[in-house]
Amino acid sequence: MGRVVLVTGVSRYLGGLYARVLSADPEVDRIIGVDVVPPPHDIGRSDFVRADIRNPVIAKVIGAAGVDTVVHMNVIATPTSAGGRVSMKEINVIGTMQLLAACQKAPSLRRLVVKSTSSVYGASPRDPAMFTEDTGAKVLPRSGWGKDSVEVEGYVRGFSRRRPDVDVVMLRLANFVGPGIRTALTDYFSLPVVPTVMGFDPRIQLVHEDDGIEALRLATTGTATGIVNVAGDGCITVNQAVRMAGRVPAPVPPPLVGIVGQAARRSGLADFSPEQIRFLSYGRGLDTTRMRRVLGFEPRYSTREAFADFVRGRRLTGPLSPDRVEAAEAKALGVVHSVATAVVG
Template identity: 60%
Template sequence: MAKVVLVTGVSRYLGGLYARRLSAEPGIERILGVDVIPPRHSVGRAEFVRADIRNPMIGRIMNQAAVDTVVHMNVIATPKDTGGRVTQKEINVIGTMQLLAACQKSSTVQRLVVKSSSAIYGSSARDPAMFAEDMNAKSTPRTGFGKDSIEVEGYVRGFSRRRPDVEITMLRLANVIGPQIQTAVTDYFSLPVIPVPLGFDARLQFLHEEDAIAAMVTATTGPSAGIVNVAGDGFVTLLQCLAIVRRPVLPVPMMTAGVIGNLVKRSGLADFSPDQVAFLAFGRGLDTTRMRKVLSFEPQYTTRQTFESFAGSLHSVVPGVDDVSDAVTGAVSGAAGSGAAALARVFERLYP
């Protein structure tokens, strides 16, 4: 049973929410919340410790507090949250290496819980309908958060071989969305005009922010579960999502997605990376049998309810929607003749 818990990434939204929920667990005696900047939100009864997990000092903090459980929440999904891709990779990969090195040297750590991601499975046309935990990606992510997640899990597996006495649970969370959290997916569906891969209607799975935290708390306080997929029941298709958010749509041929993606990223409104485009084109499905049988966890929200919860937080009226719709219609009708350049010019007018 966890008694003294160290939580990384406590200044981020999910990390702070997790610390607050864990504070309600009567069996937890002490919670240490670690991050490089002070949290702007409540962290419950967690004690904030200003520290960088990339620094070996994290080991001294563990030893002084006699930490028995480490919860790694600080694997960052979007580069704009850290100031760029270089910093994101340093925190995700180097930070995890240093954290695991400290855990390996610790004589008190008995359990490690890691917030991982279903992004490790990638997205491709050759994927199975549902990924089980023992399956590998058909098209391995080569860049961005997906690649970071693969490296993080690789380091955790190496740690488990060196410290077989430490219980390990890794939760591969489906894309987490909800009315409060801001992610690459919520930014994308919040765009005033939404670019979509032309000719595709992917099946998508989501996990509500409340269920993500509940699953992490269960992994912390319950029996060790190994690697577990976590997602809401059912699927929604991309076109169903677009109908729910009621935004104008800009169909984008896959060959021009890179051009449009760069324009969206430069606008600062959303991340439209190659991995994101692949996810929107091919989708991803998770087998959640282990979630129920091993983790003993049941999400409160289905995938559709999760997306509707997020959509309900959006502004119902998009300013200038008629003008935008006209521009989109013109872009689509002119795409065949002038290709990516025409789409790019129209998109620059939509997102100056």
């Protein structure tokens, strides 16, 4: 008998893409896609169930279908997509707690896969060159998605102790890029004028959306357990990425970066959270030995190739037209004016 898999967050881009990919796997008999709103995209042969994982009713969905594998994809990275920071934290943390409570009561459950993030490692000048799964953060994330993910992983570890009969795997995925996905980072590199932190050019490591989804599929149908870093080979620096995207860099003095970030968020230019600013200052590298040895996964795209595919998909290459440069400069001047006003005030 094949697997019965429940997938959370199928109405979001990655959740829908994962459901479509999993639909092609002959080892999976049934896929149940769960979210609070109907998906706007194709989810393959998944059966959609409208349910909120923050509600205990999710236990009835798992029990009635005899679910043996749960894939938790519904951890949100940006507050704008969740309706604000408070709503984002409720979905990420409270939603995970309710989902794990439902999983704990499900006798049919045999496997739990959680999409986590490399943001749990934080970003600081004291970081190692490469984080292994056993390396703790030198400075824990204090806000946003990274902080939520640290809490989520803590609850998952608690669940694993209470249900030792369930195989648990958490994938700490690097920042996603690709032709279809939209994140705070892809929005950042799509800006005509890209603000960078003056005096810093950190290394960043990325994962292509197709590679990330394939890693999740292997985690679902394979035998890997524990925590696994997932990223493309190699790194690129922020300034290299800006040049690859054909953008115009705008170095910002470090004392003004936080104010610029606030102004950019208010003006709708990009979602510059404190967490992202630290990442763009210090970067992050991942050791992917366990990805190959335990998960048995070899990414198709290196970090550079993944970013290049994002650039092609967004059609960012080539010189910017004069009107776009003029509009970008006007917006940048508006941000600078806001910063100057805030500093003087």
